[in-house]
Amino acid sequence: MPPTPGDDPRTPGRIGGNRHVMARRSFVDVADLGLPVDVPSTALFTDQYELTMLRAALKAGTAGRRSVFEVFTRRLPDGRRYGVVAGTGRVLDAVENFRFDADVLRFLREQDVVDEETLDWLAQYRFSGDIWGYPEGEVYFPGSPIMRVEGTFGECVLLETVILSILNHDSAIAAAASRMSSAAGPRPLIEMGARRTHELAAVAAARSAYVGGFATTSDLAAGFRYNIPTVGTSAHAFTLLHDNERDAFRAQVDALGRDTTLLVDTYDVAEAVRTAVEVAGPELGAVRIDSGDLLLVAHRVRQQLDELGATETKIVVTSDLDEYAIASLAAAPVDAYGVGTQLVTGSGHPTASMVYKLVARAESGAEGAPLVPVAKKSSGGKTSVGGRKWAARRLDADGHAEAEVVGTGPVPDALADRQLLVELVKGGEVVAREPLDAARDRHAAARANLPLSATQLSRGEPVIPTEYAHGGSGS
Amino acid sequence: MPPTPGDDPRTPGRIGGNRHVMARRSFVDVADLGLPVDVPSTALFTDQYELTMLRAALKAGTAGRRSVFEVFTRRLPDGRRYGVVAGTGRVLDAVENFRFDADVLRFLREQDVVDEETLDWLAQYRFSGDIWGYPEGEVYFPGSPIMRVEGTFGECVLLETVILSILNHDSAIAAAASRMSSAAGPRPLIEMGARRTHELAAVAAARSAYVGGFATTSDLAAGFRYNIPTVGTSAHAFTLLHDNERDAFRAQVDALGRDTTLLVDTYDVAEAVRTAVEVAGPELGAVRIDSGDLLLVAHRVRQQLDELGATETKIVVTSDLDEYAIASLAAAPVDAYGVGTQLVTGSGHPTASMVYKLVARAESGAEGAPLVPVAKKSSGGKTSVGGRKWAARRLDADGHAEAEVVGTGPVPDALADRQLLVELVKGGEVVAREPLDAARDRHAAARANLPLSATQLSRGEPVIPTEYAHGGSGS
Structure with missing residues (x-):
């Protein structure tokens, strides 16, 4: 449906209320871009290699293998005691607006980035997988699986750059803001x-x-x-x-x-x-x-x-x-x-060091093919832990956080109601819109639940350790 | 003229060529937004106080006083030997697209940021003044008048935030890039x-x-x-x-x-x-x-x-x-x-520390009223030098840069052909579009013309001193 000048596609449930949305549906059928602040398509906020990998995987017949990517960081910025998840709501907007229109496809064709088969695939692109993640405002630690993107390799790999851009930038700023608000x-x-x-x-x-x-x-x-x-x-x-x-x-x-x-x-x-x-x-x-x-x-x-x-x-x-x-x-x-x-x-740390890694993929493209955990070999500190992960925050007797527990396989019963990942996108549909105040309140509560030394400004180690619980098949 | 779907308002002279422009003229009559990368209006990338100052100046009858604002930095990042001007082309786009449409005006009215008189003024806003500046890619030093914006107080003050956003970000990145390219x-x-x-x-x-x-x-x-x-x-x-x-x-x-x-x-x-x-x-x-x-x-x-x-x-x-x-x-x-x-x-320096300061303004709102230099009193290192400035790079006998000379009043004859500021906007019209390669080539030439120690990676002082030549009326 072409845009109708003057109509107002406001969505009451959108993060932050977004009362001042303009009617500019542009070339895709998303309804509520907040132009001039949002952009009509996020598909080009992407490193070229995402598209060349797609192209090669399509040709090799592997692009349809079910894949699990996870966003995590191997370390906090030097001396910081906790991180703050921010940008989740913006990621949801970016995934919704990740579409390739005719101008973008023409650009990719002219640049010879991809072949015609890939262009046809991109023209139909719409993320149809699932995304789980730490809710916005939550705190995180090294190894926390901050976001998990699951679908075919092709549909998931394309989202890497824009998801990392948003989470790395926004989380870096939120972490500095949190320290400042503690101090104030x-x-x-x-x-x-x-x-x-x-x-x-x-x-x-x-x-x-x-x-x-x-x-x-x-x-x-x-x-x-x-x-x-x-x-x-x-x-x-x-x-x-x-x-x-x-x-x-x-x-x-x-x-x-x-x-x-x-x-x-x-x-x-x-x-x-x-x-x-x-x-x-x-x-x-x-x-x-x-x-x-x-x-x-x-x-x-x-x-x-x-x-x-x-x-x-x-x-x-x-x-x-x-x-x-x-x-x-x-x-x-x-x-x-x-x-x-x-x-x-970011008060000395303008970016978080989050990465987006393939942690598991199907043995084959066949429906129901079992997932196998995968990981790059450790080298130069670039450690990854294979397998689709859960995460939970274990509390001490006083109800304060005492460990970030990250595991594969079944979740121990004692941690079942302390799990951190929530469903954000289900079968391509965003299911977790919330007002920005919800994230702000969540952050205040999460920070308050950390050990007292969390808000010390002096340099230190992460205020709680990350423990790995390996179990099950790792998938 | 309303946008015509499918037409292609490409402008051959635009920076970087911009071959892949979409026909989305949006609510203003600018022709060549590169959506989804550009945005249709830059008017809200503005600190609220620019608008409240305008409101108060309109009421006081002082908004029409001719004013000269200058962008400069008081210091380079610690240890850096030169800065690199970048973002100039983006500033020109931002100034062209700085317009207040109905949605933006409604927002400002709802927020009670400004009164009706100011809203009427904003609805007609179009920068009609002059902008001079260092051309993109040029090097700069503490005190270099990197950009000069001249017009009525009202029309110039509004541009402060977006001009600084662009120059501070882009120049910080370009400075890091320049050091890396020297090293490579x-x-x-x-x-x-x-x-x-x-x-x-x-x-x-x-x-x-x-x-x-x-x-x-x-x-x-x-x-x-x-x-x-x-x-x-x-x-x-x-x-x-x-x-x-x-x-x-x-x-x-x-x-x-x-x-x-x-x-x-x-x-x-x-x-x-x-x-x-x-x-x-x-x-x-x-x-x-x-x-x-x-x-x-x-x-x-x-x-x-x-x-x-x-x-x-x-x-x-x-x-x-x-x-x-x-x-x-x-x-x-x-x-x-x-x-x-x-x-x-920015390799440790993610932002330049450029400021946008009123350096001269007319004695009154009368046409032809003389300019008087103005400056905040120095306090805590926040020094400003009043008066509309010129800048020139003095060469030594070998033709290498030996000083950045910044002055008010007449330009000494010996420096007349070494002046650094060029006309960018004249009476509201952009007059200095250029391909991005021109800025890239200019930077390589400007860097090559600095003393050899400019490209030492070790920490040091600015590679040439900034000298002030005060003369004339200071306006």
């Missing part, structure tokens, strides 16, 4: 890193930050696409535009009200705070400090505000903050933190 | 980091890598959008899918030909190399090694290939390479390098 305690965190990363990575980063515990974002696209609350008032340029700071503050208060946030470090902070309270009165919402020794300046500004009667006026600090700087301000009279660069770059 | 010398570099970064950041990263000297990419979307040559053959999964390595190699050679690249480290490398040459013959194109001690293994594999008569078969290495690992393999018998994680994460 009850004080709200504002995500404001859009200018420090790719313009669309920024939208995903705001989403991941929200999952990790941030309260708001400066990025309007993230508000549009995911309904994350957006905030923002003014920059130094606004003060510099006007003939003096008083004129600038008056212009801002006139337009945005007394409860706005005035930026007080363009010239002299003490002078600016005095002017701000004169202009807005003690009802002034907040002042923002974006440079200098934030600890020292925050104390002075708090004292000055209190002396001026602006005891309810809040203090927002922003300026190259990371989780350590946030923690160091715990005793300072600060009401909110704005975080940019360090959030969107 | 004449051996080709393959960009294969898509899986390690956001799926659309990956496309921009492949583009930046190409500017920085990479030869090819694995990312099909980058081939589609920018005509960067794409490569790729197979992963370990392909070998594991088959009953044995010989079957896998035979399947690949059958489909892709003898000049394909066979991956030889799934099980035993020596065994795999023997099998590979048996299956493909000495005409085998290449073998790829993706784990282990690459230096050692490459030597052994070269010797083995030569003994088997496969003297023309090349060796490709991939496995967490960065510029240092590439340099360490200079004496190894390696023919090409594939680089992933370290490329797309």
Whole structure:
């Protein structure tokens, strides 16, 4: 069915609500792209070798072998105590929108990437397999089978690149966000890193930050696409535009009200705070400090505000903050933190090291052919464990997590109700849409259930060990 | 004019050729979006405060003051000797596509971000000012005015976030790519980091890598959008899918030909190399090694290939390479390098620290009102130099760069023909489209013109100093 201009294919159950969807069904029959933030097809976010492997497997008659791929990481970033699964909802969108239209097929033909048989196969492509995974917001550890993709080799191998792109990026940001939100305690965190990363990575980063515990974002696209609350008032340029700071503050208060946030470090902070309270009165919402020794300046500004009667006026600090700087301000009279660069770059770890590995495949293409576990030979630390896996989090007597148990074969009874993987896609249909707040709440609960040392900022080992329980046939 | 399905608004002069453009003019009258890689509107890749500043300035009557914003960085990443301008072509696309359609306006109204007067203003928005900048691929140093945006305050302030997103991301990747390409010398570099970064950041990263000297990419979307040559053959999964390595190699050679690249480290490398040459013959194109001690293994594999008569078969290495690992393999018998994680994460510096600052603005909104230089007071290292700037690269007697000279006021005669800024947008019209190869060639030339120590990998200071020449009115 061609798109109908003006119709509104909103889907109430979509992650984040997505109220602002545009009617642009494009060349595929998916209904609810959030353009200009989503894209109409994800099929080209793919390494060429996925398609050449498909081509060779089609020719060899092996592309139809039932296959199990798993996403996992061999290690956490150096010193980190837990990871955070993020991007799952985006993976579901990407799988739904993974279709090859005529322009893409023409490109592949011109480039001689694949042959005509493969092009015909791609034209019909629609993932029809099953995906299970850790639900979004859950924590993970080395070896956790974060996502499991099962179907024919051909349909599963194509999804490798885009699934890893999403999970590696989004999980890296969520992990940094989680540490920052631990450090901030009850004080709200504002995500404001859009200018420090790719313009669309920024939208995903705001989403991941929200999952990790941030309260708001400066990025309007993230508000549009995911309904994350957006905030923002003014920059130094606004003060510099006007003939003096008083004129600038008056212009801002006139337009945005007394409860706005005035930026007080363009010239002299003490002078600016005095002017701000004169202009807005003690009802002034907040002042923002974006440079200098934030600890020292925050104390002075708090004292000055209190002396001026602006005891309810809040203090927002922003300026190259990371989780350590946030923690160091715990005793300072600060009401909110704005975080940019360090959030969107994962605070030193801009990518997770997740891989997507074939762990089992059918002996043949025959229906019902048994699965055999497979694994690359270990070399240079690139260890893989073959076989389709389950995972469960074992609790201690107090109900806190004490081990991540990963196994093949039957799940021990004691762990049956602690299993971590949930069904996400069944026979090609997405079955696990949820609001973004569900992932955010899940993360808070999962982190709270870890041993206390999980949220120590100092470098350490994973806070619980990963144990392998090998059993059964391994398939 | 509404879009006509099937028409092909290709623009021959567009950066990278963009042969595979789809006819999806969407809600704005731009002609050549490269969907699904580009997006129809960039207006929401914007921090909320840009819009609230506009709102307040409109109300105060100051939004129409002529303003000059400049993009620059106060420092290079620690230890780096030069920066690389990348993303300029993408900025031009973003400025062209910066429009507010009905859905976006409805979102902004619902969120109460701006008032009706501002919404009306935004509905008509089209950048009508001028942009000058360093051409793409040029090198830069602390203080270099990489881009200058001039127009009314309102029209310029809105572009801050998206311009910085693009330049900060793309330049960070290009800088890493440039170091890697120096280290690789004449051996080709393959960009294969898509899986390690956001799926659309990956496309921009492949583009930046190409500017920085990479030869090819694995990312099909980058081939589609920018005509960067794409490569790729197979992963370990392909070998594991088959009953044995010989079957896998035979399947690949059958489909892709003898000049394909066979991956030889799934099980035993020596065994795999023997099998590979048996299956493909000495005409085998290449073998790829993706784990282990690459230096050692490459030597052994070269010797083995030569003994088997496969003297023309090349060796490709991939496995967490960065510029240092590439340099360490200079004496190894390696023919090409594939680089992933370290490329797309900027080899330790995933973002440049560029800022977008108001440096001059008109005394009033009156036509012809003189510009006055403005700058935030220095605090905590956040120094800005007021005034609209020029920049030139001074040469020594041998014709090599010896200083980056940045000034306000008249340009000294001796530097007049060494000026770095070029006109990019004139009265809202893009005037500087160029093929991506032009940026790539420019980068190679600019780097070659730096002092020799520029390409030392060891940590150091910027390879030439930035000198400030203050003169004239500063405007």
